[in-house]
Amino acid sequence: MKRHIKIIGIGSYVPKRTVHSDEIDRKISAPNGWSEKKSGVKKRYFIEEETASYMGAHAAINALDQAGLTFSDIDCIISASGTVEQAIPCNASLIQKQLGLEQSGIPCFDVNSTCLSFVTALDMISYPIDAGKYKNVLLISSEISSVGLDWSQKESSILFGDGAVAVVLTKSTTQSGIISSHMETYSEGAHLSEIRGGGTKIHPRLYDENTAGDFLFNMNGRGIFKLSYKYLPAFLERLFKNTSLSMSDINLVIPHQASASAMKIIRKKLEVPEERFMSIIENYGNMIAASIPMALYEAVKQDKIKRGDYVLLLGTSAGLSIGGIILEY
Amino acid sequence: MKRHIKIIGIGSYVPKRTVHSDEIDRKISAPNGWSEKKSGVKKRYFIEEETASYMGAHAAINALDQAGLTFSDIDCIISASGTVEQAIPCNASLIQKQLGLEQSGIPCFDVNSTCLSFVTALDMISYPIDAGKYKNVLLISSEISSVGLDWSQKESSILFGDGAVAVVLTKSTTQSGIISSHMETYSEGAHLSEIRGGGTKIHPRLYDENTAGDFLFNMNGRGIFKLSYKYLPAFLERLFKNTSLSMSDINLVIPHQASASAMKIIRKKLEVPEERFMSIIENYGNMIAASIPMALYEAVKQDKIKRGDYVLLLGTSAGLSIGGIILEY
Known part of the structure; x- marks a missing residue:
């Protein structure tokens, strides 16, 4: 069954700090160029002061702007991330707070299937959007990998970066879906x-x-x-x-x-x-x-x-x- | 829009160790009877060796038994819990593994809105079940609160217990929904x-x-x-x-x-x-x-x-x- 949903806005946020592969090489005491050759990653972003909710909120603002909507149009906020900002409560609530929507009542919850969280959440929420339950949904993946990397495991640590992306989803009136x-x-x-x-x-x-x-x-x-x-x-x-x-x-x-x-x-x-x-x-x-x-x-x-x-x-x-x-x- | 779903099986698992309120009173150096009077909790269960996936798997087996189904009938496993067993991967995958379904391919993911996770996940999954995407879904809440309690904060620590519940959901052919x-x-x-x-x-x-x-x-x-x-x-x-x-x-x-x-x-x-x-x-x-x-x-x-x-x-x-x-x- 096709679900008639449409991505009407997409926005991103990356941390201020860019980390080039030569910095990674020094960090893991590898020869210059080693990490890029091994991973294919020239640069990535690592947080300094940014939190997952801060990044997620900024991505959401950009997505909403592109959609030409305001937050009063949003009726559901889903965080679809493999990492959490804190153990309790869920990321989506923390993003709602960061957005200044503390008294909005917009429902917030998280979906997690690690790297597939965005895909899983997009699939799951497509059904209620198609059925008319939600009009405009903010779906946000905001990830901070950098704090959890094991730099002694070069194979994995050289791969990761931080950042956030948000999309605004609505019911499609065209073939989009x-x-x-x-x-x-x-x-x-x-x-x-x-x-x-x-x-x-x-x-x-x-x-x-x-x-x-x-x-x-x-x-x-x-x-x-x-x-x-x-x-x-x-x-x-x-x-x-x-x-x-x-x-x-x-x-x-x-x-x-x-x-x-x-x-x-x-x-x-x-x-x-x-x-x-x-x-x-x-x-x-x-x-x-x-x-x-x-x-x-x-x-x-x-x-x-x-x-x-x-x-x-x-x-x-x-x-x-x-x-x-x-x-x- | 009514979603025609039906709970066709429900099962639970509680840890072997029962903790009565007098044990809690001693733990927090309160007079005998204090914690029960304050919280209304006479007894709760705390894990010893049990993990969240172990408890969840046992609840799932009981739910499936009641539903009269076997695991080959299940086509989705959702963990709906406010706590996780480990940071990565999601609980549902760990429960799948505990159930011996490592090669089943049954999709696994988590939904989290802390204490409302079960309600949120039930609501979310009702749409794809109604639409025919999944035939029989295992929805499992398995929670270990006891390891994260702050015993110096009596107000909260005296309230909590551990345990798991699973339901089997299917499309309803009656008025259930x-x-x-x-x-x-x-x-x-x-x-x-x-x-x-x-x-x-x-x-x-x-x-x-x-x-x-x-x-x-x-x-x-x-x-x-x-x-x-x-x-x-x-x-x-x-x-x-x-x-x-x-x-x-x-x-x-x-x-x-x-x-x-x-x-x-x-x-x-x-x-x-x-x-x-x-x-x-x-x-x-x-x-x-x-x-x-x-x-x-x-x-x-x-x-x-x-x-x-x-x-x-x-x-x-x-x-x-x-x-x-x-x-x-």
Whole structure:
């Protein structure tokens, strides 16, 4: 069932501080150029004073501006992020507060499937928007990866960046909408990328020099890639099933910006030419759930997609999950 | 728009260890009987070795058993909890793994609005179920509050308990469904109940004796109550608007089990007689998002509701949010 929704505004916010790959090389005591060669990331942004709610609020203001709406038009705020600002309450409430909407009553909640949070939340909220429950929804991915990186694990730490993207969603009166969506989770890969601590199992009170690593991001990149690669072809078949489309009909593939090398292999596997495969990782790094919407933001900005185009949002996330949406933009 | 969904199975799991109020009194050096008098909680359950995914998986097995289904019938797993087992990945993936469904591909993600997570997730997933996207959904609230309590803050620490509840949801072919749902968030109350640390703002690496309190639950019960009480009447008007029902038509109110005293005042404010207002707090404490489904579980078990009854799920959560669902059970 197609859900008639439309992205009528998209905005982003990146931290003031730009971190170039030579700074990363020095940080991990690698030869100059090593991290860029390995990750494909030339620069990314790291927060200094910015919080996730601050970044999310600024992205929201920009998205709303583009949509030509005011906050009084918004009737739902969803945070779709793999990280949280604080354990309680949810990010969406903190963003509402940051926006000065403390007494607005606009409902706020979070959806989390790590790097796929934006895709999952977009899919979930498309049903109530199509049904008329919400008129204008703010969907925000605001991620701070930099505080949780393990710099002794070079493979993962050189990949990530911080930042936020927001979209305004409304019911479509044109052909714009979600044609198909699909998600598969294979928890055989649940521990291939994780932060073991920080929740109820290894509570922060257990933090000491022996447990410090439990509170940092740990990734087995090779394991994730192998598992994703194995399940991807059948996943895509199921995503395209019941549509009249095939991969060659897709005007632009917007993948999760996991790592430059993985994206390259996946692109070749999918037989998608470079010009129809959006890559922004060299300028932003992997921004967790904000990666896919940031690539969408750049695609819109760079006129790589126009209304009516078929866009494929596609990614993997910790879990391990694979998710995708075929969008008629 | 009514969403035709039906709860076809409900199951629970509580930790092996029962904690009676006299143990709490000793823990906080209060006179015998003090904590029970203050909180209305006679006993609650605290985990020893159990994890959130372990509890959630056991609740899921019980729910599925009641529904007469097997895991091969399930096509979506949602964790709706205010706490997480670990920072990454989401709880739902960890529950999938605990259930031995590592290679099932069943999509897994989390929805979080703290104590209202179950209500929010039930509302959200009702649209795709009604639309035929998912056939049988496992919705699980599994909460471990005990590790995050601040025992120097007696007002909050004496209230909470651990445990899990799961429901199996399917499309209804009868009148069962969600008649109305509504949520309002007032972030003027965002810091009235919170855990400031544990996320990207106060990362666990900052844990020391000075910051220890930032990683524990902090609550201004009076502030929450005042704000909820102020917004509740208009909230209920909006929840019942566009239905043909009023509070007197509701067969059973299932409130969040926040605290016995708050529940009593709210019940009187709503003019609901005691027999139509479900209270389980004396036997379980406040189980965060698991409270409302646990009260539903007990209501079903105790034959307090039957098919066709009008049930009101109603609660407040950190955020501050008020949420409700009018369910034709």
